[in-house]
Structures are given as structure tokens and as C-alpha cells.
Amino acid sequence: MQMKMEDRVLKTIGDYNLISKGDTIIIGASGGPDSQFLIYILEKLRKDLGFEMVLAHLNHLHRKEAANDENLVKSTAEKLGLDFYSRSRSMDDLAKKLKISPEDAGRRLRYEFFNDLAKTYPASKIAVAHNKNDQAETVLMRIIRGTGLDGLRAMDYKTANIIRPILDIKKSQILAYLDEEKIPYAIDYTNFENEYTRNKLRLDIIPRLEEINPSVIDSIFKLSDLARDDFTILDRLVDEKIKEMVKISQGKVIFDKEKFENMDPALLRRVLRKAIGLLQGEIKDISKENLDDFLKIRDLDNGKTLIKDKLVLKKTYKTYILEELTAKEKSKTELELGAEDEIKFDGIYLKTSIINNGKYNKDRNVGYFDYDKLDFPLKVRTRRPGDRFVPLGHQSEKKLKDFFIDQKIDREKRDELPLILSKDKIIWLASLRISDEFKVTARSKKILKIEVYYEN
Known part of the structure; x- marks a missing residue:
């Protein structure tokens, strides 16, 4: 006998x-x-079950029918005797401002509203209506973009204060129930447009997959369930390793050096990823490539440092130390760059080589300098108060701040731009302007070439 729909949700x-x-x-x-x-x-x-409900509706101001959607939710609240809250924010305006997709902008605005509302209730949870089809679409999107086991898990039934009680119910079952119970609902016609990635999957890719396997939604959902089970086992192992080799003190994650250096790279990447989560409270924008870059520190000398955004990993004689830098601390961080060397500084690769003459590449990401005027190792850092240099074509020093203003360089970019120095003198604002003091001349016998590669 088939379980009633409300009993299925109750079981979940x-x-x-x-x-x-x-x-x-x-x-x-x-x-x-x-x-x-x-x-x-x-x-x-x-x-x-003894709980209370309130309805929260965000009007994205994206469609002409948006007011009708809001009115439907309001009337539903009145019919069921529930409190109703609404907010209007433009997802298109936010997308344009942050240079993100409208979908992402809409999601941010919704959860900002829901969480603001949650603060007004002492014991609150946010229920969202993701279903089995949504889960399958999410898994497929992540496979297409390139994901590992973590990504295959897709959405969980519970994430912090967010719950998904109907995650294991198919869209067709939802529509059948609504029709049977004569429950009104709005249709978002943008769901039938091929404009967005998810809609392309929903309207084009999944129907083609269903021609091969009519139960493809169920199959992909099972994949996410299996990935979740495997991840749970692996996560327990990672937690055990964290307890064995990690100490957290004063905002720093300190690794036992011997265990860090002898651990299998695949497991160490997960330990490092978990450590970043412990440090930052979340794991965001950390790719396998980023973690691989951090692991290269094992082959470097003691005292070396690797940086990724606000994260810095240091190698000492007895430990490895992971910490998060403030903007002020980050500006004080220096890396060393040899004459024939390659380093990574905050997502930017710097490579040096020595040439005797040359065909000069006019790429702005390549700089040429009189080798004999330089003192090694060079230093790489971001700007500091009082920095000055002699811009190419000038005869006297100029304040770095004034140069940035003259060149109309955005404030955010000023703090990210790597400066390369010989002793205490700036030789290059990487990819922007070299110093006249260190330029190549007809008398230059030996030339240092510095190339800049930006992380994708």
C-alpha cells in the first residue's frame, strides 16, 4: 500500500x-x-508535531507577474491563519552591482531576508521547497563544472538552520498532489526559458537522459545519497586525523610537521580543507588546485610561506601554521623571489629567468630589468604607507598613492597589486609600471625577465 504524502514527509x-x-x-x-x-x-x-509556521515571500522585481505571486502567498497565509512577511528587492540590480548571475543574486537576497526574519524568533528554522528534481539538477550542474565527492552530495536535508523536508519527492508527485487537493499555485514562466544553466538542464538535458533511462532522476538522487554516505565515513577519518595532528591556538591552525609531511596527499588535501573550514567558519572558493599549491610547501625550505587570498601557510622548523590575515597583516607579508625562481603570491604566479639580450615580449605581464642593479633575493609584497618609486620615463620619485590616483586605479586593486622590490626599492608594480631606476639600457649586460601569470 502506497504511503500517504503527509506520512512520507513526516518520516523524512x-x-x-x-x-x-x-x-x-x-x-x-x-x-x-x-x-x-x-x-x-x-x-x-x-x-x-507542535511547531509554528510563518510564510516569507521575497519579490525579486524580475517579472511583471511578481505581484500576483506575492498576493497568492498572502492569501494562502490568510486562509491558513499564518503570519505573512514580504520584502521587495531587485535581483537584477544586485546581479549588475556584484557582477554575478541573476540566479545567484536572487538566492542571496532570499536567504538574507529569511535569516533576518529568523533572528526575530528564538527557535526558528528556514524551510525551503527543494525537491528530488532540484537535487538531480544540482548534481548534474556540479558534474558538468567539475566536482568531487563533496559536490556529488549536493543539497542535504538539513544545513545549519535550513531544512528541506520534501527533498526526496519528485516534481511530478508534487503536481499530482496539488491537482488532487485543488491547491492553487503560480507558474514562473522563466522556468520555461533556456536563458539559465539550470533551465537548460531541466528542459533539454534531463529529457534526453530520460530517453535512455526513464528513472534518471531517481538514479541521480541515489548517487547523491551514496556520495553522502561515503562522505560521512571519510569525514570521520578526517576528523580523527585532525585530532591527531592539529592544534588550534589564537586563531592559528598548527599542524604536526612529521604527520603533515608523511600523510598521503589525497588525505592531506581533505585535512587541510577541513582546517580551513575550522579557521574561517566556512569553506569557500578553495579548489583542488589551491590545495595542491599549498601542499607544495612541503618541498620548500623552512621559513617559506604560501598565500591564497587571506590564507597563509607557513613552514617552520617544527610545525606548519595556517592562519587568516587581516588586510593590514597581509600588507606586511613578504615572499622572496630568486633570480631563477617561481613563486605564487595571493593567486598570482611570478617567474624569473636570466637572459643576455633580446627580443623583448611587449606583453604587459612581462617585465625586463637590469640584472646588475638588483640585489637578490627580491621581495614581493603589497603596498604599504609611504611607498614611493620612480615610474618609467620619470626622473624623480613619486608617491605610490599619487601614482594610483593619476592612473585611476581602483582602491580594491591597489591593495591586491603585487610589488616587486630590490632591497627597499620598488622595481615593478607587477603588470602596471616598472621603475625607471632598474630599466634595461644599452649598457645592460645581463637582463632579468619576470613573468606574471594570473590564477584562473
């Missing part, structure tokens, strides 16, 4: 401990079929 809530007695559940209510389904299902369970 119990299996994953999604709702407790006394909770206030803030439902992200778009007015679409998924959120309407979630509202009505939870309403049927509310009294027995």
Missing part, C-alpha cells in the same frame, strides 16, 4: 530530525507549486 522529518516541538518554521514561499505543496503539507503536520 523524523529520519533527519528536521523539526522539534516548539520550533517556528519560516517557509520560503514563492507561490510556485513546490512551496505551496510544502506549506499545505506542513500545515497538516503542524499541530501533531
